[in-house]
Amino acid sequence: MKVEPYLKILAEKGGSDLYFSTGAPPSAKFNGVLKPLSKTPAPPGWVNSLAQEIMKTVNASILSIQPGEVKLEFPYQTNLTQQHGFIHAGIVSTVLDSACGYAAFSLMPKGAAVLSIEFKINFLSPAKGKLFQAVGTVKKPGRNITVTEGELFVCVDGGQKLVATMVGTMMSVYDREGIEN
Amino acid sequence: MKVEPYLKILAEKGGSDLYFSTGAPPSAKFNGVLKPLSKTPAPPGWVNSLAQEIMKTVNASILSIQPGEVKLEFPYQTNLTQQHGFIHAGIVSTVLDSACGYAAFSLMPKGAAVLSIEFKINFLSPAKGKLFQAVGTVKKPGRNITVTEGELFVCVDGGQKLVATMVGTMMSVYDREGIEN
Amino acid sequence: MKVEPYLKILAEKGGSDLYFSTGAPPSAKFNGVLKPLSKTPAPPGWVNSLAQEIMKTVNASILSIQPGEVKLEFPYQTNLTQQHGFIHAGIVSTVLDSACGYAAFSLMPKGAAVLSIEFKINFLSPAKGKLFQAVGTVKKPGRNITVTEGELFVCVDGGQKLVATMVGTMMSVYDREGIEN
Amino acid sequence: MKVEPYLKILAEKGGSDLYFSTGAPPSAKFNGVLKPLSKTPAPPGWVNSLAQEIMKTVNASILSIQPGEVKLEFPYQTNLTQQHGFIHAGIVSTVLDSACGYAAFSLMPKGAAVLSIEFKINFLSPAKGKLFQAVGTVKKPGRNITVTEGELFVCVDGGQKLVATMVGTMMSVYDREGIEN
Numbered sequence: 001m002k003v004e005p006y007l008k009i010l011a012e013k014g015g016s017d018l019y020f021s022t023g024a025p026p027s028a029k030f031n032g033v034l035k036p037l038s039k040t041p042a043p044p045g046w047v048n049s050l051a052q053e054i055m056k057t058v059n060a061s062i063l064s065i066q067p068g069e070v071k072l073e074f075p076y077q078t079n080l081t082q083q084h085g086f087i088h089a090g091i092v093s094t095v096l097d098s099a100c101g102y103a104a105f106s107l108m109p110k111g112a113a114v115l116s117i118e119f120k121i122n123f124l125s126p127a128k129g130k131l132f133q134a135v136g137t138v139k140k141p142g143r144n145i146t147v148t149e150g151e152l153f154v155c156v157d158g159g160q161k162l163v164a165t166m167v168g169t170m171m172s173v174y175d176r177e178g179i180e181n
Numbered sequence: 182m183k184v185e186p187y188l189k190i191l192a193e194k195g196g197s198d199l200y201f202s203t204g205a206p207p208s209a210k211f212n213g214v215l216k217p218l219s220k221t222p223a224p225p226g227w228v229n230s231l232a233q234e235i236m237k238t239v240n241a242s243i244l245s246i247q248p249g250e251v252k253l254e255f256p257y258q259t260n261l262t263q264q265h266g267f268i269h270a271g272i273v274s275t276v277l278d279s280a281c282g283y284a285a286f287s288l289m290p291k292g293a294a295v296l297s298i299e300f301k302i303n304f305l306s307p308a309k310g311k312l313f314q315a316v317g318t319v320k321k322p323g324r325n326i327t328v329t330e331g332e333l334f335v336c337v338d339g340g341q342k343l344v345a346t347m348v349g350t351m352m353s354v355y356d357r358e359g360i361e362n
Numbered sequence: 363m364k365v366e367p368y369l370k371i372l373a374e375k376g377g378s379d380l381y382f383s384t385g386a387p388p389s390a391k392f393n394g395v396l397k398p399l400s401k402t403p404a405p406p407g408w409v410n411s412l413a414q415e416i417m418k419t420v421n422a423s424i425l426s427i428q429p430g431e432v433k434l435e436f437p438y439q440t441n442l443t444q445q446h447g448f449i450h451a452g453i454v455s456t457v458l459d460s461a462c463g464y465a466a467f468s469l470m471p472k473g474a475a476v477l478s479i480e481f482k483i484n485f486l487s488p489a490k491g492k493l494f495q496a497v498g499t500v501k502k503p504g505r506n507i508t509v510t511e512g513e514l515f516v517c518v519d520g521g522q523k524l525v526a527t528m529v530g531t532m533m534s535v536y537d538r539e540g541i542e543n
Numbered sequence: 544m545k546v547e548p549y550l551k552i553l554a555e556k557g558g559s560d561l562y563f564s565t566g567a568p569p570s571a572k573f574n575g576v577l578k579p580l581s582k583t584p585a586p587p588g589w590v591n592s593l594a595q596e597i598m599k600t601v602n603a604s605i606l607s608i609q610p611g612e613v614k615l616e617f618p619y620q621t622n623l624t625q626q627h628g629f630i631h632a633g634i635v636s637t638v639l640d641s642a643c644g645y646a647a648f649s650l651m652p653k654g655a656a657v658l659s660i661e662f663k664i665n666f667l668s669p670a671k672g673k674l675f676q677a678v679g680t681v682k683k684p685g686r687n688i689t690v691t692e693g694e695l696f697v698c699v700d701g702g703q704k705l706v707a708t709m710v711g712t713m714m715s716v717y718d719r720e721g722i723e724n
Contacts, residue, residue: 053262054269081234088235089297090278094271116270120301120663122690124683140667147665301482305502321486415624416631443596450597451659452640456633478632482663
């Protein structure tokens with residue numbers, strides 16, 4: 001994935017250098033170990049335009065934003081659980097879909113809005129724990145269609161455990177009334 | 182789909198005849214028109230065992246439970262929206278996954294618990310409106326694996342509009358610690 | 363699904379009335395019972411433009427073409443099997459993907475080419491038998507994105523048995539070099 | 544993914560050390576660059592038990608087998624193409640499904656057979672070229688359910704280009720008549 005051409009666009013989008021404040025180079029694939037990043041205040045313009053009420057409801061925060069990769073975090077909450085006390089599959093989907101959608105948006109041209117066409121998610125182990133981290137990455141960017149991958153981890157002693165994996169297809173929307181990021 | 186053999190099991194499960202209080206025969210496939218059902222109080226035992234905190238958070242209620250088919254309903258809420266003011270894709274997934282999981286559970290043997298292995302969801306039109314109805318149906322029941330389909334509709338003047346379709350694979354879990362319905 | 367506006371387009375596409383020679387009205391959803399249709403010779407222009415070498419390799423033939431619905435048929439062949447002697451999952455996918463792609467194409471504007479973006483397939487019972495029939499239907503047409511559903515049946519004594527279900531997302535491609543239907 | 548415990552099982556399964564003849568350590572994730580491996584003659588017992596007629600039809604050969612990872616290769620053939628002359632989406636699925644199924648099987652207990660429950664595949668670029676390589680990897684092994692990922696590449700000057708990605712759910716089948724690997 002060539003990301004260089006997008007850096008300028010991204011900077012213009014957010015009007016800020018903060019996107020890159022984590023210093024880490026964009027990784028093509030999340031390596032399974034979330035480093036203890038300082039929470040990066042995301043660029044105001046960018047994040048405001050993507051502000052989602054649901055992210056407040058699940059208490060999600062942004063861990064990092066890089067071209068083609070976005071990491072989110074949210075804590076366990078009883079009001080988000082299914083019948084066994086685990087985080088509900090749909091909430092796992094919610095945070096992964098947002099991470100993937102944000103990642104796709106980070107590589108889209110200025111003026112584009114992002115919509116989910118479809119996704120598929122596999123649940124590998126129960127979403128049981130205190131803190132969850134999601135990473136969305138772009139597998140293949142495109143003018144109209146962007147393919148993304150997401151992984152959700154639960155933080156456990158000494159590391160993370162993989163909870164779910166997503167593959168999502170995102171669409172760039174241009175000039176459609178009522179849909180603007 | 183033969184459902185007769187399951188009627189007895191279902192009755193035993195819930196200890197109640199209320200499952201069938203809607204009077205309608207089990208339909209193999211939702212026909213796209215949600216009739217104005219009176220809200221059926223679901224059988225206490227059955228529903229208690231599947232009670233999900235997340236269903237309260239999204240204010241979902243049960244429209245009907247039949248062998249192999251469950252209908253849920255929830256209203257628009259600002260705190261469940263994405264950046265364009267539509268219900269977030271993950272919340273659409275949440276209600277559909279529950280409808281599909283409940284439908285799968287309705288045909289499982291007594292003592293089984295239900296877990297989602299995976300699902301795929303397509304978003305056909307924006308989740309924009311005041312009231313949403315989800316229907317989960319069993320496409321293929323099995324002792325271990327049950328394949329389900331779900332459709333989410335938004336209620337509009339004079340009918341419904343299809344918002345999303347799901348295909349979900351559910352697993353029957355027996356005797357696993359911490360996972361009991 | 364309103365199909366009327368497309369009838370003219372379809373007729374122009376194929377330069378023939380033969381699309382509708384089966385006489386049956388377009389059905390929104392395949393009802394699970396494939397009637398003993400006489401094999402309809404498909405309109406030459408239309409079919410030539412979609413001719414696929416792979417369809418010859420699997421000996422598939424067209425049972426019927428209607429706006430938004432295409433039925434294909436193929437026989438058991440040993441050279442298409444997996445290790446248990448069933449038709450390989452990928453061959454099941456091949457015929458379903460073509461049925462879905464053709465169905466999508468039947469509702470696309472003149473000049474469009476069709477490409478598969480992605481699909482998901484569930485295998486419900488072994489692809490074991492002498493004759494298989496696939497039906498692809500359009501769930502939601504669109505200028506750029508068309509969502510389709512497919513079902514593959516094996517013909518057994520007195521009816522059909524469902525083998526696999528597909529959900530596929532198709533894209534209309536306009537003016538892209540090397541991709542013309 | 545801990546693979547050590549499986550080495551002994553694998554050796555017993557195949558009755559051979561040949562599984563590991565490529566010398567490469569099992570990689571958790573394919574890195575996108577297929578090294579020019581010498582074609583490894585796969586262990587007779589193992590491969591015979593998985594022999595698929597369809598693999599002959601598509602002229603696929605095994606590049607390497609390791610615990611949790613299998614690589615296959617096949618050449619362009621006109622008789623496997625769709626209407627634009629690309630390899631048909633279903634044939635791409637065929638080889639990826641086999642790679643994923645073999646990878647899942649490599650970590651299953653002795654006596655188990657492998658069946659595909661479902662898969663989802665995204666098509667990222669046209670399957671256009673002379674030689675294709677598929678890699679299937681196990682994302683999460685389990686006694687009953689194994690989740691796999693697959694990637695298909697076309698070999699181009701100086702490297703590979705990603706054509707398609709798969710996520711597949713495989714089932715271990717024990718003691719079911721007619722289904723034995």
